[in-house]
Amino acid sequence: MQRREFLNFGTLLAGGALLTSRVAFARADERRARLVLIIMRGALDGLAAVPPHGDRDYAALRGEFALRAPGEAGGALPLDGFFGLHPSLAFLQQCYAARELTVLHALASPYRERSHFDGQDVLENGSPRAHALATGWLNRALAQAPGPSSREAGVALGQNVPLVMRGPAEVTSWSASKLGALDEDTLARITDLYAADPLLSVRLADALAANAIASADGAGSLAALAPDTAVRDTSAAGVSQPARPLKANGARYAQVVRAAAGFLRQEAGPRVAMFDTTGWDTHANEGAAQGQLAGRLSALDSGLATLKQELGPVWSDTAVLLVTEFGRTAAINGTRGTDHGTATVALLVGGAVAGGRVIADWPGLSARALYQGRDLQPTLDLRSVLKGVLQEHLLVPPRELEHTVFPDSRTARPLTGLVRT
Amino acid sequence: MREGFSAIAANRFGLGARPGELAAIADDGRDWLEAQLRAGPPVLSDPQLRSSQETLAQAQKLRQEIRAQRKSAEGATAPGKAGADDAAAAAQALPQFLRPIYLSEVTARLRAAVATERPFIERLTQFWGNHFAVSVDKQLLSGLAGSFEREAIRPHVLGNFSDLLLAVETHAAMLLYLDNHLSVGPHSQAALRLERRAHPRRLGINENLAREILELHTLGVGGGYTQADVTAFAEVITGWSIGGEGGGPFVGGEPGKFLFRPELHEPGAKRVLGTAYADGGYGQGVAVLRDLAGHPSTARFIALKLARHFIADDPPPQAVGRLARAFTGSGGDLPTVYRALIDSREAWVQPLAKYKTPSDYIISGFRGLTLPVEAGQPALTPFGVLGQRVWEPGSPAGWPDRSADWDGASALMKRIEWADALGQRLGNRRDAVQLAPQLLGANLSAATRSAVAHAASAAQAVTLLLAAPEFMRR
Numbered sequence: 001m002q003r004r005e006f007l008n009f010g011t012l013l014a015g016g017a018l019l020t021s022r023v024a025f026a027r028a029d030e031r032r033a034r035l036v037l038i039i040m041r042g043a044l045d046g047l048a049a050v051p052p053h054g055d056r057d058y059a060a061l062r063g064e065f066a067l068r069a070p071g072e073a074g075g076a077l078p079l080d081g082f083f084g085l086h087p088s089l090a091f092l093q094q095c096y097a098a099r100e101l102t103v104l105h106a107l108a109s110p111y112r113e114r115s116h117f118d119g120q121d122v123l124e125n126g127s128p129r130a131h132a133l134a135t136g137w138l139n140r141a142l143a144q145a146p147g148p149s150s151r152e153a154g155v156a157l158g159q160n161v162p163l164v165m166r167g168p169a170e171v172t173s174w175s176a177s178k179l180g181a182l183d184e185d186t187l188a189r190i191t192d193l194y195a196a197d198p199l200l201s202v203r204l205a206d207a208l209a210a211n212a213i214a215s216a217d218g219a220g221s222l223a224a225l226a227p228d229t230a231v232r233d234t235s236a237a238g239v240s241q242p243a244r245p246l247k248a249n250g251a252r253y254a255q256v257v258r259a260a261a262g263f264l265r266q267e268a269g270p271r272v273a274m275f276d277t278t279g280w281d282t283h284a285n286e287g288a289a290q291g292q293l294a295g296r297l298s299a300l301d302s303g304l305a306t307l308k309q310e311l312g313p314v315w316s317d318t319a320v321l322l323v324t325e326f327g328r329t330a331a332i333n334g335t336r337g338t339d340h341g342t343a344t345v346a347l348l349v350g351g352a353v354a355g356g357r358v359i360a361d362w363p364g365l366s367a368r369a370l371y372q373g374r375d376l377q378p379t380l381d382l383r384s385v386l387k388g389v390l391q392e393h394l395l396v397p398p399r400e401l402e403h404t405v406f407p408d409s410r411t412a413r414p415l416t417g418l419v420r421t
Numbered sequence: 422m423r424e425g426f427s428a429i430a431a432n433r434f435g436l437g438a439r440p441g442e443l444a445a446i447a448d449d450g451r452d453w454l455e456a457q458l459r460a461g462p463p464v465l466s467d468p469q470l471r472s473s474q475e476t477l478a479q480a481q482k483l484r485q486e487i488r489a490q491r492k493s494a495e496g497a498t499a500p501g502k503a504g505a506d507d508a509a510a511a512a513q514a515l516p517q518f519l520r521p522i523y524l525s526e527v528t529a530r531l532r533a534a535v536a537t538e539r540p541f542i543e544r545l546t547q548f549w550g551n552h553f554a555v556s557v558d559k560q561l562l563s564g565l566a567g568s569f570e571r572e573a574i575r576p577h578v579l580g581n582f583s584d585l586l587l588a589v590e591t592h593a594a595m596l597l598y599l600d601n602h603l604s605v606g607p608h609s610q611a612a613l614r615l616e617r618r619a620h621p622r623r624l625g626i627n628e629n630l631a632r633e634i635l636e637l638h639t640l641g642v643g644g645g646y647t648q649a650d651v652t653a654f655a656e657v658i659t660g661w662s663i664g665g666e667g668g669g670p671f672v673g674g675e676p677g678k679f680l681f682r683p684e685l686h687e688p689g690a691k692r693v694l695g696t697a698y699a700d701g702g703y704g705q706g707v708a709v710l711r712d713l714a715g716h717p718s719t720a721r722f723i724a725l726k727l728a729r730h731f732i733a734d735d736p737p738p739q740a741v742g743r744l745a746r747a748f749t750g751s752g753g754d755l756p757t758v759y760r761a762l763i764d765s766r767e768a769w770v771q772p773l774a775k776y777k778t779p780s781d782y783i784i785s786g787f788r789g790l791t792l793p794v795e796a797g798q799p800a801l802t803p804f805g806v807l808g809q810r811v812w813e814p815g816s817p818a819g820w821p822d823r824s825a826d827w828d829g830a831s832a833l834m835k836r837i838e839w840a841d842a843l844g845q846r847l848g849n850r851r852d853a854v855q856l857a858p859q860l861l862g863a864n865l866s867a868a869t870r871s872a873v874a875h876a877a878s879a880a881q882a883v884t885l886l887l888a889a890p891e892f893m894r895r
Binding site: 041042063113114115116117118130134156158159160161163166172173174175177178179180181182185186189190192193194196197199200203204206207210211278279281283284333334335337339340372 | 558599600603604605607623624625626627628629632636642648651776806807808815816818824825826827828829830831832833834835837838839841842868869872876877881884885888889890893
């Protein structure tokens with residue numbers, strides 16, 4: 001087994017943890033930690049996004065689709081000599097060099113089957129089983145995170161709130177509007193009409209709160225988004241709407257990350273933003289250094305660059321976490337793509353990240369090392385990463401992480417030291 | 422109680438009441454629904470609409486032209502601007518060809534939904550179209566999603582599940598969407614031939630369609646299959662392909678039409694869900710599909726989805742059990758299952774148990790206000806703005822069917838804004854005071870009645886009616 005970096009599982013004594021939390025609390029209050037969660041729906045091929053070019057079995061498994069070592073034509077971008085980054089991820093590579101990117105590899109959620117939809121359910125609900133909970137770990141964490149917050153602790157960029165953000169904490173959703181704003185009188189009458197409706201009254205209040213934050217952004221990026229730049233329906237030309245799944249497309253990433261930044265920049269705004277991306281289910285013609293996946297990764301990469309730019313100084317308080325439901329088969333399938341697999345990567349990037357590292361207890365890719373003879377073997381529990389970030393970045397108390405946020409997760413100890421504290 | 426039946430029949434089972442509809446249903450919603458089951462399948466015929474085969478054959482031709490243009494642009498020793506422009510224009514040619522097809526299909530479907538006097542059957546068509554979802558975010562599907570629904574779904578909505586399943590899984594749109602047309606048995610004649618060449622090329626299976634048939638179309642995710650079943654089933658349906666699709670071993674056949682290619686089929690007997698299937702070429706896959714259609718897990722899964730759609734997000738288990746027994750007992754006869762649904766007391770007790778999807782909301786708005794459907798982009802726009810673009814769920818799981826998936830704050834705001842835009846557009850050409858009881862019947866609350874009656878303008882009254890809590894639900 002090739003062991004990359006030693007997993008830094010914290011050995012927290014109860015008293016020590018408490019002390020750390022208190023100290024960190026004061027500091028986090030000053031710096032107001034922000035978190036952006038990006039869910040990559042469809043199962044990202046971790047062996048293509050972060051190719052282990054130093055693994056002796058990698059090239060044979062991937063054949064003509066193996067990414068070459070850094071320096072060769074079309075080769076990966078350098079990370080630590082063993083892993084590289086897909087050549088489309090130039091911005092992320094800069095972040096790595098600036099110690100603002102940590103790659104977590106051979107990682108998986110507790111889900112071990114291969115259904116996208118159950119896989120995403122487990123990824124979002126934070127329990128070991130699909131459909132076991134109707135709320136999401138991010139929302140439950142927000143409900144337990146200390147510190148003053150706006151009415152809306154989090155915002156989902158899109159019309160609806162994905163499972164991961166549903167739950168007891170007040171959150172909202174926001175997307176730029178194509179239609180005109182309502183006049184005050186009509187809005188007041190609708191508010192009255194909803195007064196006795198527990199669902200609609202809350203949703204309307206959430207929507208108005210989000211709109212207020214958006215308009216407080218003034219000349220900032222949210223104002224610039226609404227109304228016409230955001231939702232021009234010229235789909236024939238490939239410009240799409242926020243209602244559509246965010247399939248990797250440069251223009252659409254720019255829109256969504258601008259909206260995220262617009263919310264996070266504001267002192268009185270939410271500390272957490274999330275959005276979905278799709279298009280990662282590369283069953284056929286996945287490509288290698290170029291091709292389908294390369295195009296999607298490239299759009300994602302420039303979206304992240306835009307996010308950094310739009311956040312300005314707030315970038316240094318921000319951690320962006322990119323996760324997917326599971327990985328893909330280690331070998332290429334019969335249609336030059338990859339089928340549903342198991343372990344994959346998660347990426348943690350941002351000014352608040354203690355980066356410049358690939359964290360992986362690398363299982364290898366030999367036939368014997370593969371999970372069920374076909375997939376990258378998981379050696380790191382996604383929940384360890386999530387716990388580490390929530391505990392040290394958002395200061396969610398460890399006790400709550402164990403009980404409320406990630407029930408039945410005792411085996412997944414928090415991975416500490418992921419963010420700068 | 423009886424009075425409430427007409428509002429539930431029209432709004433939950435149907436697509437939202439048109440003015441006069443509740444009066445026509447009178448006091449027996451069940452009879453009204455039952456009568457809709459008795460006529461023929463809900464065909465949608467419009468001379469403007471093309472067949473899948475025609476669209477696909479034309480798209481294949483265009484693709485070849487694009488490839489040729491690209492090659493000649495790249496081949497030029499000093500790539501002139503003209504060559505690059507030609508290639509760019511060629512790349513645009515395919516979307517330019519597909520887009521109008523998509524828009525005419527969206528228009529035809531919305532017109533059918535708005536005008537139909539069998540709204541229950543139209544809702545069932547949409548239900549099955551979503552159960553067997555394809556998504557137009559995969560390019561070619563934008564030209565095929567509409568014709569797929571007309572060709573594979575509509576003829577079987579009032580037929581047998583097994584026939585519906587076979588029609589769907591042998592349709593070019595589904596084979597393309599889930600990549601099966603290029604899936605090749607590793608020991609098929611074609612694979613062995615290519616491996617023997619000087620520059621061997623490895624061909625093999627793609628398990629996408631096989632997995633989704635088991636997980637999404639038949640047994641359901643907990644339905645008792647394993648990875649080995651997925652792999653074996655994928656081998657069973659190797660060779661289920663499309664004529665004229667491409668080069669190499671995929672050449673030949675009638676362009677755009679389903680084609681079983683024996684040379685791609687993995688030979689030999691296979692075992693799926695514990696049953697051995699002797700090799701019979703195409704027939705092997707048909708046999709597996711027939712068995713899947715009759716599997717008890719399929720009955721439960723379909724029953725659950727129907728109950729969730731027509732009764733509640735988390736439907737009572739006894740109702741699901743009843744539907745599953747109707748499914749199994751009738752050998753998958755869908756009208757029998759629908760009758761069991763109509764006869765389910767649970768479907769008639771909570772008048773507003775379901776939160777409308779954006780599509781429900783838009784269609785019921787068009788029906789309630791008797792809005793004309795303008796052809797083309799205007800027919801699509803509201804679906805995009807409200808967050809449910811037609812035939813674009815983005816995944817083979819289709820659109821979700823629970824309140825929490827649709828009741829977001831921003832989503833609600835979009836509905837209200839659309840209601841406002843409609844009110845302003847209609848001005849005093851609709852009388853919401855008169856419409857309110859006609860559209861909502863027994864569900865109309867005193868608060869909504871009063872708000873509509875005291876609106877500041879006719880336009881605002883329309884907005885308030887469409888924004889009302891009871892119009893958000895069905």
